[in-house]
Amino acid sequence: MSIKEYAKEMIEMDPVFQDIADQKETLWINGAHLPFNLVDGVCQLVVSDDDIADAEKRLHRFAPYIKKCFPETAEDEGLIESPLRDISEMQQALINTYDAEIPGRLLLKMDSHLPIAGSVKARGGIYEVLKHAEDLALDAGMITEEDNYERFADDDFKEFFGKYTVQVGSTGNLGLSIGIMSAFLGFKVKVHMSADARQWKKDMLRSKGVEVIEYDDDYSKAVQEGRRLSDLDPSSYFVDDEYSLPLFLGYAVAAQRLKGQLEEMDIEVDIDHPLIVYIPCGVGGAPGGVCYGLKRVFGDDVHVFFCEPTLFPSVLIGIASAKYEESNVADFGLSGMSAADGLACASPSGLVTRLCGNLVSGDFTVRDAILFDYMRMLKETEDVFIEPSSCAAFTGPVSLMKFEDGRDYLELWGLDESAMANATQICWATGGRLVPDDIWDKYMNTYL
Numbered sequence: 001m002s003i004k005e006y007a008k009e010m011i012e013m014d015p016v017f018q019d020i021a022d023q024k025e026t027l028w029i030n031g032a033h034l035p036f037n038l039v040d041g042v043c044q045l046v047v048s049d050d051d052i053a054d055a056e057k058r059l060h061r062f063a064p065y066i067k068k069c070f071p072e073t074a075e076d077e078g079l080i081e082s083p084l085r086d087i088s089e090m091q092q093a094l095i096n097t098y099d100a101e102i103p104g105r106l107l108l109k110m111d112s113h114l115p116i117a118g119s120v121k122a123r124g125g126i127y128e129v130l131k132h133a134e135d136l137a138l139d140a141g142m143i144t145e146e147d148n149y150e151r152f153a154d155d156d157f158k159e160f161f162g163k164y165t166v167q168v169g170s171t172g173n174l175g176l177s178i179g180i181m182s183a184f185l186g187f188k189v190k191v192h193m194s195a196d197a198r199q200w201k202k203d204m205l206r207s208k209g210v211e212v213i214e215y216d217d218d219y220s221k222a223v224q225e226g227r228r229l230s231d232l233d234p235s236s237y238f239v240d241d242e243y244s245l246p247l248f249l250g251y252a253v254a255a256q257r258l259k260g261q262l263e264e265m266d267i268e269v270d271i272d273h274p275l276i277v278y279i280p281c282g283v284g285g286a287p288g289g290v291c292y293g294l295k296r297v298f299g300d301d302v303h304v305f306f307c308e309p310t311l312f313p314s315v316l317i318g319i320a321s322a323k324y325e326e327s328n329v330a331d332f333g334l335s336g337m338s339a340a341d342g343l344a345c346a347s348p349s350g351l352v353t354r355l356c357g358n359l360v361s362g363d364f365t366v367r368d369a370i371l372f373d374y375m376r377m378l379k380e381t382e383d384v385f386i387e388p389s390s391c392a393a394f395t396g397p398v399s400l401m402k403f404e405d406g407r408d409y410l411e412l413w414g415l416d417e418s419a420m421a422n423a424t425q426i427c428w429a430t431g432g433r434l435v436p437d438d439i440w441d442k443y444m445n446t447y448l
């Protein structure tokens with residue numbers, strides 16, 4: 001495949017882009033990452049603290065409904081939240097196996113086990129569906145914001161939503177989250193799935209009455225076609241992973257909640273106790289929203305790195321080239337299928353690459369094969385199962401200090417030995433709970 005002119009120029013200027021084209025694991029440090037106070041004002045024009053607080057309030061309004069319909073959320077009173085867990089055994093195993101330097105404390109944010117959708121998509125995806133349902137119900141005068149939202153479970157609401165369609169393009173997990181929640185509320189649902197999507201995710205959706213449309217093409221095409229078909233139907237709403245603000249807000253809410261969890265664990269975050277977060281990244285929606293929320297809450301005390309497959313470093317390329325959604329991994333000669341199905345996006349979100357372009361610290365690329373090794377290691381050391389895509393996060397703590405650019409980054413931001421000894425490093429586990437047992441067995445025996 002031919003490499004585009006702009007990509008050739010980038011490769012000539014910086015060897016990291018040669019690694020990208022060669023499908024080598026690498027770390028790209030974002031040269032446009034700025035101190036938070038320089039970016040804060042401009043960012044707030046697009047997504048403000050009030051917007052995020054408003055999203056959190058909406059989720060609270062829906063909490064009685066969620067609690068009623070999904071008893072697994074009862075413990076959190078109908079809020080869709082996941083545990084933050086110490087994984088010191090895994091930390092030690094990573095250090096020993098990969099001869100890695102991982103200072104401080106290593107934690108796992110278990111969005112892999114979020115209720116309802118079993119992935120990080122339970123944040124943004126479910127939030128956007130709930131917001132759409134609320135907008136329709138408010139417009140129709142069926143409810144006021146002061147009412148008890150348990151009423152959304154009533155038959156007249158289901159009948160009402162049955163007149164409307166929700167559509168989404170997905171590599172799998174977003175489809176699951178939008179599909180499950182929309183079908184539950186009574187919407188007709190169509191999920192447009194890319195070729196990378198797993199069969200069991202399609203089967204699960206169909207079993208819930210969702211129409212699954214399969215494409216023999218990549219994720220961008222599935223989104224494009226879904227958007228086009230939805231736009232032809234006035235009663236259809238398209239959840240647009242490449243541009244959606246509601247999705248972004250649903251993800252961003254995670255940050256305040258994480259802050260509460262860190263406080264509960266007596267973990268300090270300040271200039272002497274840095275927080276370093278690694279998030280698997282596909283089109284950028286989920287990691288972008290979480291990153292944005294974290295920067296708003298912790299400012300320069302948090303350092304957020306995305307982790308992408310060597311075949312699909314779409315967000316990395318989108319930000320580094322400043323071509324945003326116009327860029328494509330094919331421009332660097334990359335093509336093929338990834339075992340990290342949840343991350344297989346060729347072009348990034350225009351919204352996220354712009355909004356996070358000055359906020360994200362950098363981006364790791366990771367080979368498919370090692371994801372399965374990390375997955376087995378986490379199962380053995382902590383008895384936790386997360387899906388292969390999720391395991392991309394472990395490349396962060398393992399590799400950060402191996403790359404010269406990583407060590408330079410730490411020095412530039414004043415993260416010396418003593419600060420790093422006090423660091424909290426978080427791997428964001430993004431999916432896994434809904435994976436069927438026979439698929440787990442297959443994953444456990446996959447050696448690439």
Ligand SMILES: *Cc1c(COP(=O)(O)O)cnc(C)c1O
Nearest residue numbers: 173282283284285286342430431
């Ligand atoms: C969707 C997904 C991601 C990344 O989210 P994007 O919004 O596509 O960047 C990461 N891990 C898993 C398991 C996912 O399903």
